[in-house]
Amino acid sequence: MKNGSEGNLRSQSLVGGTLANDVLHRLREDIISCILKPGEKLRFEAMKDIYGVSFSTLREALSRLSSERLVVSEGQRGFKVAPISSEDLGDLTNARVLIEKECLLRAMERGDDEWKSRILSTFHRLDRLENELEGQRRVTPEWDQLHAEFHEALVGASASPTLAEIRDRLFERSRRYRRISAMVRKTPRAKTDEHRMIMEAVLSNDVDHAMTLIERHVREIAQNIMENGLEVTPVQAA
Amino acid sequence: MKNGSEGNLRSQSLVGGTLANDVLHRLREDIISCILKPGEKLRFEAMKDIYGVSFSTLREALSRLSSERLVVSEGQRGFKVAPISSEDLGDLTNARVLIEKECLLRAMERGDDEWKSRILSTFHRLDRLENELEGQRRVTPEWDQLHAEFHEALVGASASPTLAEIRDRLFERSRRYRRISAMVRKTPRAKTDEHRMIMEAVLSNDVDHAMTLIERHVREIAQNIMENGLEVTPVQAA
DNA sequence: ATATGCGATAATTTCGAAATAATAAGAACA
DNA sequence: TGTTCTTATTATTTCGAAATTATCGCATAT
Missing domain, CATH: 1.20.120.530 (GntR ligand-binding domain-like)
Known part of the structure; x- marks a missing residue:
């Protein structure tokens, strides 16, 4: 399972030192390469499995991406990939x-x-x-x-x-x-x-x-x- | 206890809808107003009590602030307020x-x-x-x-x-x-x-x-x- | 003395369950 | 039929314990 990039054996090539940072990078690449499509709703339950991290860690990454305008935060209704226009x-x-x-x-x-x-x-x-x-x-x-x-x-x-x-x-x-x-x-x-x-x-x-x-x-x-x-x-x- | 701003009775005036967002704003203001001093180490245990949130929520806010250059992330050694120079x-x-x-x-x-x-x-x-x-x-x-x-x-x-x-x-x-x-x-x-x-x-x-x-x-x-x-x-x- | 290794302590990072909020489905009513 | 509550379901947000990693102190060796 896990995600596209590579099988991640904890603490092996964690891009930014922490797992949260690693997920941030992987998510960013997946959004840029449109594996995650513009406007797509990002559901925690599914993403959790795909990226192999917990709620909190995933949320941290999504929150950061929303400050980069690659993800949009919808109040308390979760996140979606930033639409294109x-x-x-x-x-x-x-x-x-x-x-x-x-x-x-x-x-x-x-x-x-x-x-x-x-x-x-x-x-x-x-x-x-x-x-x-x-x-x-x-x-x-x-x-x-x-x-x-x-x-x-x-x-x-x-x-x-x-x-x-x-x-x-x-x-x-x-x-x-x-x-x-x-x-x-x-x-x-x-x-x-x-x-x-x-x-x-x-x-x-x-x-x-x-x-x-x-x-x-x-x-x-x-x-x-x-x-x-x-x-x-x-x-x-x- | 809680933090300076105001006593927060959940879901009352949460700036961005979520508690995480609210803490983000409060932390940002505290850094800008130098209640949290430049270069100061930000310890989770203490901050957790001051801002009245959990590890994960706090971390999410700190992570975002580090992408705003108000906080510096130190690998897996936590965060500190961005130094001035x-x-x-x-x-x-x-x-x-x-x-x-x-x-x-x-x-x-x-x-x-x-x-x-x-x-x-x-x-x-x-x-x-x-x-x-x-x-x-x-x-x-x-x-x-x-x-x-x-x-x-x-x-x-x-x-x-x-x-x-x-x-x-x-x-x-x-x-x-x-x-x-x-x-x-x-x-x-x-x-x-x-x-x-x-x-x-x-x-x-x-x-x-x-x-x-x-x-x-x-x-x-x-x-x-x-x-x-x-x-x-x-x-x-x- | 300085350096290196080991163990104990303290800190952060991560997880997954529990709480909370949103949404959908159905029931009761006009 | 359409509308408004209420309830059930689903999804997100938050918490705090558990795992991991760094740090400090001390012993041992160079």
Whole structure:
């Protein structure tokens, strides 16, 4: 039984040290990957078995996720997975543009060689994978991972724990929309050079160009998602 | 016994519907007002009695507060109140400048008459209180409340749930520093016209001026706080 | 002296049962 | 038929005991 990730033999690879933290991470991933569908009611009895934890521990994780806007708390009527909507995606995208630009700007002002080399290496890993995947499959978990690492590398020198955390939160929320979009895409995703262009602008210290590109990138993704339709994964409205 | 706020007869004024939510709010306020001091270890056994809840409920609240950066989780070694530092204050201030400006900008682009009248009324309430307090006491809880309401009113029309939530979080963190600063201030706080100037710029649709003023306001507060010294409320370092 | 290992103590984390609140189903009434 | 109580059922929230993990003190060895 247990949950997808791996059989959990207590105290083995507990992501954050505690079981509560581990469940938090697993739940977050399951929501982002839409194993738990948008709007879906989260029943304790069932989840308890699936994730192999008790009421309290489960509740702690759900409570935290609700503060990350991946879960919605319904008074004393439990929790459900945060619904998706084009309004939410639009709002999220605006916030992301603001934050990603600021983080990237700060990183470009501060970044050292190590920062640059990490950008280079994460880009190449992503690029290599995209070539292998050329024209074929949808967004794989591996792509998602490398894509996240590339963007993380870009802002890795922003030197602001507060902004970095905000960025992470927004990025995670957008990952879910990306996955949804990939699930319903009809035509295989065209490989673009956006990431390469961003990388080049950043490594050549062209701040203005980098700002323009990162904004376009964030907005284009949202645009793609909306065009691919959002009403997917209907899940009986609550 | 129970905790400061009020005697809680179950299901009477539970802020968020659940007891867990209520404890969350009470803890947050106690941290911001430094009843729980920066860096202080939070022991379950004691807190359990003070707040009148069980281990699990308490843990849920602490876990959420740690995601708000008001509490720090120490692996499987419990929780402590987030320490204060000038680095943290600086980081926080930078983020606040970015977010407050964006929220205010958006509000000014969108705000209607109701928005403006709320700004006016919250300003007057704040102003009246400041006149009564003229030269005498430190930052009172009432001032803190009205001050928060004025700033909230300013951005009340920003029409972005995501940005609004981010702003709230940052504002709460800064409230704590403000309280700390007030506690150690030697000279009574001089009443400034900053709030009036901001209000006037906003109500007269002078975007550029409003942006300049709000940035200066946020930075000035941080500046004051640092000048008043921060090493207060030492609390044996962990 | 300093370091290492062991046992006892104290703290946190986790569990599952008990209490509480919401929902559904049915009965009584207009 | 529709409405409003009441009761039964289901789900969530909360508690406090039990398990786990960290910490402290002391003995032993280097």
